[in-house]
Amino acid sequence: MSLLELDRVCKRHRGRGRDVVVLDDGCLSIDPGELVAIWGLRHAGKTSLLRLAAGLDAPDAGTVRFDGRDLQTEGERLLGRELAYCQGASQLPGGRDVIDDVLLGLLVNGIAPAEARVRARAALARAGAESLATRLSSELDGADRARVAIAHAIAGKPRLVLIDEPVAGVDLHQRDCILLLLRCIADAGTAVLMTVGELTGLTGADQAMTIGEGELCGSGKRALQPVSDLDARRRATG
Amino acid sequence: MLRPRARFELHFVAMGGVNGDRAEQQAVPMQSHVGWALLGLIIERPSYGYELAHRFDRVFGEKLSLAGTSHAYRTLERLKERGLIEELPGARSGSGRQPKPGYRATREGIAAHHDWIQRQVLDDRRRHHVFMLELTALVRDPDEAIGVLAGYERSCLSDNAASAIPSDGVAPHNGALALQARLMAEEQRLMAGARVAWARFARSELAAFARAQEPERKAP
Numbered sequence: 102m103s104l105l106e107l108d109r110v111c112k113r114h115r116g117r118g119r120d121v122v123v124l125d126d127g128c129l130s131i132d133p134g135e136l137v138a139i140w141g142l143r144h145a146g147k148t149s150l151l152r153l154a155a156g157l158d159a160p161d162a163g164t165v166r167f168d169g170r171d172l173q174t175e176g177e178r179l180l181g182r183e184l185a186y187c188q189g190a191s192q193l194p195g196g197r198d199v200i201d202d203v204l205l206g207l208l209v210n211g212i213a214p215a216e217a218r219v220r221a222r223a224a225l226a227r228a229g230a231e232s233l234a235t236r237l238s239s240e241l242d243g244a245d246r247a248r249v250a251i252a253h254a255i256a257g258k259p260r261l262v263l264i265d266e267p268v269a270g271v272d273l274h275q276r277d278c279i280l281l282l283l284r285c286i287a288d289a290g291t292a293v294l295m296t297v298g299e300l301t302g303l304t305g306a307d308q309a310m311t312i313g314e315g316e317l318c319g320s321g322k323r324a325l326q327p328v329s330d331l332d333a334r335r336r337a338t339g
Numbered sequence: 340m341l342r343p344r345a346r347f348e349l350h351f352v353a354m355g356g357v358n359g360d361r362a363e364q365q366a367v368p369m370q371s372h373v374g375w376a377l378l379g380l381i382i383e384r385p386s387y388g389y390e391l392a393h394r395f396d397r398v399f400g401e402k403l404s405l406a407g408t409s410h411a412y413r414t415l416e417r418l419k420e421r422g423l424i425e426e427l428p429g430a431r432s433g434s435g436r437q438p439k440p441g442y443r444a445t446r447e448g449i450a451a452h453h454d455w456i457q458r459q460v461l462d463d464r465r466r467h468h469v470f471m472l473e474l475t476a477l478v479r480d481p482d483e484a485i486g487v488l489a490g491y492e493r494s495c496l497s498d499n500a501a502s503a504i505p506s507d508g509v510a511p512h513n514g515a516l517a518l519q520a521r522l523m524a525e526e527q528r529l530m531a532g533a534r535v536a537w538a539r540f541a542r543s544e545l546a547a548f549a550r551a552q553e554p555e556r557k558a559p
Contacts, residue, residue, distance in 0.1 A: 138500070140535065142539075277505050280504045281504045284504055299532070300499065300528075300529075300531070300533070300535055300536060301528045301532055303496065303499040303500055303532070303535075304499060304500070304503070304504050304528050305500065305503055305504040306499075306500045307500070308500065309496040309497070309500035310496065311492065311496065311535060311539055313543065314543060314546070318492055318493065318496070319493065319496065
């Protein structure tokens with residue numbers, strides 16, 4: 102059983118008098134420790150896909166399961182604990198110190214203050230953002246904001262990080278450092294599903310995929326087959 | 340600095356000499372990738388055959404291989420005949436030892452090498468152009484063409500994902516080889532990325548084309 106499974110998911114948005122198909126029979130399967138990168142043009146449905154994968158939006162058809170549990174019914178309980186959803190560097194709040202922002206996320210999820218402070222410091226250190234702890238998010242450049250966003254995501258020790266455009270607005274010279282950081286997080290066992298707006302962001306992913314016009318196209322066979330077919334094959338091959 | 344046109348002309352001059360065999364060679368540009376690669380190494384640093392053969396293995400690894408050290412010597416002779424390299428003055432002097440000629444690139448050799456590199460880029464474009472022409476032959480059956488493109492897109496995605504994330508940042512710390520690896524990796528990433536974007540675009544265009552053709556196909 103995969104960590105995250107989207108099985109024949111359909112999702113439409115109502116927009117300007119017509120339906121926009123975000124995903125049409127989309128299938129995706131992520132295992133622990135995998136880094137999956139999805140590229141698409143603007144408005145191709147990247148963020149919508151992440152919101153479905155986080156259980157923030159419900160699919161019109163099909164199922165989204167996390168560790169076998171239906172996110173439609175259990176998503177609220179899992180989000181912020183086993184699942185971390187991060188809107189990317191551009192969405193960071195700007196009015197508080199970086200450490201307070203990370204702390205707040207942990208406190209909201211019921212972590213005791215002393216423990217939350219230790220975890221926040223550790224997450225910032227792991228993301229290479231320890232020196233930014235007392236800075237305001239609004240003062241940070243693109244790469245630093247990305248590191249802080251990642252620290253936010255990993256502070257709660259989730260099993261899956263969903264991150265929207267982590268390298269958007271990041272200087273070209275720093276881009277690979279951020280990608281490498283996400284690769285390291287995946288290698289340490291936390292699955293990462295991220296969207297990217299530029300194609301170099303697909304480098305080093307275990308699965309590289311594109312999304313557009315409702316279709317999810319992937320580099321691995323797993324991404325192209327309905328999950329149920331995969332399960333059947335796994336059962337058949339033992 | 341030579342103008343591109345002047346360099347191009349020089350390249351053809353460099354392909355031969357003033358008489359006989361060299362005149363024939365002049366008409367035929369050198370096709371050997373090993374020859375051009377060896378010339379590049381000599382431009383990078385003048386040297387002698389044995390060292391060049393070893394450097395060749397180190398730099399090109401499995402991407403381009405010599406059949407042996409004698410292959411390097413033969414290629415050096417051909418480069419010399421074409422006037423692309425010349426022996427370093429005084430390299431054969433000395434007594435009691437076998438002569439060990441060193442080589443450096445001639446002005447013509449340097450110009451010809453620049454042209455060769457530029458032509459590689461054009462060849463890539465030509466190959467891609469041929470692919471597109473072949474694809475449009477399938478346009479009567481857009482679903483087939485879309486299927487071909489989907490396969491192409493997946494293979495580009497695999498290429499993209501398979502390349503490692505450079506861990507060195509942009510500035511190379513390990514000299515020319517690190518720089519070379521870095522430039523190649525970045526070129527591969529950008530090219531693979533551009534192909535993915537193009538495949539997506541082409542599929543979208545073909546799908547729109549198919550939709551537009553649908554009423555015609557259904558008409559009696």
